[in-house]
Amino acid sequence: MKYEPNKYPFQHYIEGKKVSIDEACNELKTFDVKTDQTFNMDSPAYTMTIEQDNGPIHTQQSMSITDKLTIECTLQTDTKNDIGILDYVNDFEKDLNSHMADAVNMFPGPYVLLNSGGIDCALMGAWLYKNKCDFQVTNMINLPFGTDEADIQSDRIQHVWKSMGVKVKTMDVSPHDRVKNYLSEFTRAPKSFDCNLHGYDNLLKQFCNGNIAVDGLGSNYTMLHLPQGIGHAFISLDYDTYKKMLRTDTFSRNGVFDLLLQEKYQDGRKPTDATGMMDFNYFNNKLPSHASHGWRMWRHIIEQVPQWEFHLTSEDWFNKFQRIDYSKLTLDLTRDLLDCKHWKNIISKWASPELASKSKTTNNGKNYYIPSNEMYSECFSLLQQSKEYWKGNFQILKELVAMEYMLQRFNRISPQAIQLMHFFKWRQNSS
Secondary structure, eight states: OOOOOOOOOOOEETTTEEHHHHHHHHHHHOTTTOOOOOOOOTTGSSSOOOOOSSSSSGGSSSSEEESEEEEOOOOOOOOOOOOOOOHHHHTTTHHHHHHHHHHHHSOOOEEEEEESSSHHHHHHHHHHTTTTOOEEEEEOOOOTOOOHHHHHHHHHHHHHHHHOOOOEEEOOOHHHHHHHHTTTTTEEEEEEOOOGSSSSSSSHHHHHHHHHEOOOOTTTTTTTTOIIIIIIIHHTTTTTHHHHGTTTTHHHHOHHHHHOOGGGGGGOOOOOOTTTTSSSSSSGOOOOGGGGGGGGGHHHHHHHHOOOEEOOOHHHHHHHHHHHEEGGGOOOHHHOOOOOHHHHHHHHHHHHHHHHHHOOOOOOOOOOOOOOOHHHHHHHHHHHHHHTTTOOOOOHHHHHHHHHHHHHHHHHHOOOHHHHHHHHHHHHOOO
């Protein structure tokens, strides 16, 4: 399993002609914001990557960003389904070993393990622990769109690592400082709000102090414990039957994940049905799942900076993931995978039974940020300036009015509002 982080799997086009990232950025700096009919409040998240979403909206191979600019995923979906689901699971320990060995060879330590309290970072930490690598565990808390539950879980796992003799540290940065940094940090491309601001900005880089950050970014699909992934796959094996019953009260009153998840799996969280997810077949997705790592996987290419973190994702692993034959996926196996039973066994063997038992995937994001007084004033001012800037573009202007109302009436700011403010400031700074 090779770790190859330098293949950027996206291509930009301007009016159908292939262009470089620099040329794409120039279009983003100069397109007419008052007359463009394509750019919308979600567009800032997809200027440099197409992120795999839980519903049908962002599963296409290409997306239009402005009237002239398009981005396309250049990777092809592997149509061979020649790896049985059980073989894939049974190969996991071997694949994790080779992936981590390749990444560690590429990025010599010491390492900073970004601890969310979840399964994937615990797996990476267990490998570092087993192989006696020099690493410390860092709590990822106080995120602008984070939840108390996620902070509690991260702290719980931090205590386990500490009891095992591993160095631990908490990145003590307020959510307001993270947002302020995001709104004032510019590179050649506008930044996505990827992963709640915790992993690609200079605050984390400074905190790592020259060490390599290690993160399970983007691996929920390949690790087969995401309900919207493996759970949706199980449901879609019988799609032609269940789609006829979707509008019955029996189905509509029971969320799909309530049917799949074991009670013990739901401790402390409530998985959310993605809008429209049950209405489409998991196996009809046209976008290769390689694209689901998000923005940070390619930040060093986009920003033209040295890479200082590695992840639990790779093109090799996604190629193998796409070749899975799900025909032997049973309800019991689905529940074991959602409960991370197989991965916890590896964590227990490599590191600690307590670490395995306490690690869990949490609902670590909410749909709003609560600003401090200082950030309220800054964001309100930016929304006011943005309304003037976008005047004439009714599509964006109505969203800005709604964002301003949400801030004034409820003291809440959405991720889309933060990204649109960043994009506005990036354009101003770039000009």
